[in-house]
Amino acid sequence: MSIQQIVFMVLSVVALVSALGVVLSKNPVTSVLCLIITFFTIAGHYVMLNAQFLAVVHIIVYAGAIMVLFLFVMMLMNMNAEMEPQKRNWLKYAGAISGGALLVILVAALRDANMPAVQPGSNEIGLIENLGKTLFTTYVMPFEVSSILFLSAMVGAVVIGKK
DSSP, X not given: OOHHHHHHHHHHHHHHHHHHHHHHOSSHXXXXXXXXXXXXXXXXXXXXXXXXXXXXXXXXXIIIIIHHHHHHHHHHHTOOTTTSOOOOHXXXXXXXXXXXXXXXXXXXXXXXXXXXXXXXXXXXXXXXXXXXXXXXXXXXXXXXXXXXXXXXHHHHHHHHHOO
C-alpha cells in the first residue's frame, strides 16, 4: 500500500464516522462540530485530487461561514428537549422509506458511472489558472447568471430583513 492509499483510507474513515456523528448525535452542537470535521476531511480529499483551490474555498465557505451561521442560529433558537414537538411514527417510517429509495437510486447511478482517465504526468489539473480559463471562456454565461441570482438573493434578504 502506498502512502496515498493510506491517507485516502484514513480520511475516508474519519469522514464516514463524523458524518454518522452528524446524523446520530442528539446534541445539535455536537452534530455541527462533527459536520465541520466532515468538511475538513472532504477538503483533504480535494487536496489529494490536486484541487487545492477547491479545498481552500471549501474550508472558507463551508467550515468557516456556513458552520458559524448554523451555530449562531442554534444559539438563538435555544432549543430544549421539552419544547421539541414529538414526531409521529408514520413520519419516521416515511423518512426511512424515502431515505432507502434515495440510497437505491444513488447506488444505481454510481453503478453505471465511469470516471474519466487522468494522465499520470499532468500536474495542471487543479491549478487556478486552468480553472479561470475554463470559467471565463466555456462557462461565462452560467457564471454571470449565477452572479445575478446571488445579487438578487442579497437584495431580497436586505428587503426582508429591513423593518
